[in-house]
Amino acid sequence: MKKILLVLLYSIPIFASMHVTAAYPYIGELVKAIAHDKAQVNVIASASSDPHFVVPRPSYIGMLRESDLLIINGGGLEIGWIPPLLNQAHNPKIIQGAAGYLDLSSYVKLIDKPASLSRAQGDVHAEGNPHYLFDPYNIPQLAKVIMFKLSTMDPAHKSEYHANYDVFAKHWENKLGQWEKTMAPCRNTQAVQYHELFSYFLKRYGIRTVATIEPLPGISPSSKHTLDIINQIRTDKIGIVLQDDYHEPKTAQFIAAKSGARTIMLSHDVGGQNDTLDKLFDTMVEQTCQR
Ligand SMILES: [Zn+2]
Structure with missing residues (x-):
């Protein structure tokens, strides 16, 4: 009888202990890279939707209700949609200030503070x-x-989280070396982008954003503003116009056609063909710096 019980016990699948909800796909990818099968990861936003305005769904509330840990981008990006979802989820484990609430923006330096x-x-x-x-x-x-964070919440698997991080960090370091090489010829060039979405990427590789197609964040471009950009591109010989995949692309295409600049359509998160975080950057690097 004891033997049968033991066999039964060992044949029960080991379920993930922690439920993690990630606000964006890239956060979900990072959690999976560190936790592997030790956490069940749900992601709210998708790569095809505007990251500033995620349309709430009842399923998101269910996800948050079951979560032990919520990880957000922060910096105000989710300000319009995470707080209402949290209010409805009534889960004290993941409210702001709780142990199960992680705002990643607290650990990086934000640029362009008005x-x-x-x-x-x-x-x-x-x-x-x-x-x-x-x-x-x-x-x-x-x-x-x-x-x-995972090590603190689930100390039993701390050594695995550390080991997985080491593998990830080493892989990323190799990728950083490759991207430096590919981007090097594009240092000290200039770009136009729709929203200041890719500013960190451009800044990192020495490309200056000289104009945005939206005259102000969240405001659609006027004809005058569009013509001003076309003139600026012609005068300053700006080579590229970066366009995200949730704003209308017609203005960028019009600007490119009239000015001779190249329009680059870029994803803003992991998904579709860019199904891993390094592929997202591979594509961005290949598209932005073509020599
Ligand atoms: Zn933004």
Whole structure:
């Protein structure tokens, strides 16, 4: 009888102990890289939707209700949609300030913090630019923060989290070396982007953003603003226009056709063809710096 019980016991699958909800796919990827099968990971936003405005669904509330840990990008990026979901989920484990609430923006330096705020500046990011994901040098730091958080919440698997982090960090270091080489010829060039979404990436590799297609964050471009950009591209010989995949691409395409610049369509998160975090950056590097 004892033997049968033991056999039964060992044949029961070991279920993931921790339920983690990630606000964005890239965070989910980082958690999976560190936790492997030790956590069950759910992701709310997708690569095809505007990261600033995620449309709430009842399933998200269910996810949050079951979560032991919520990891957000922070920096105000989720300000319009995470707080209402948390209010409805009523899960004290993952509210702001609880042990199960991790805001990754607290561990990186945000750029472009506005000196003053007013409505006239459009829908500004009051805490600075929250799209820090696009500095690939931030990624190992984010992975490390997640590793420490998982280790604290689930100390039984601490050594595995540390080992998985080491593998991830080593792989990422190799990728950083490759990307430096590919991006090197594009240092000291200039770019236009729709929203200041790729600012960290451009800044990292020495490419200056000289204009944005939206005149102010969240404001659609006027014809005058569009013509000004075309003239600026012609005068300053700006080579590239970076376009995300959730704003309308027609203005960028029009600007490119009239000015001779190259439009580059870039994803803003892991998904589709860029199904891993390093592929997302591989594509960004290949597309941005073509020589
Ligand atoms: Zn933004």
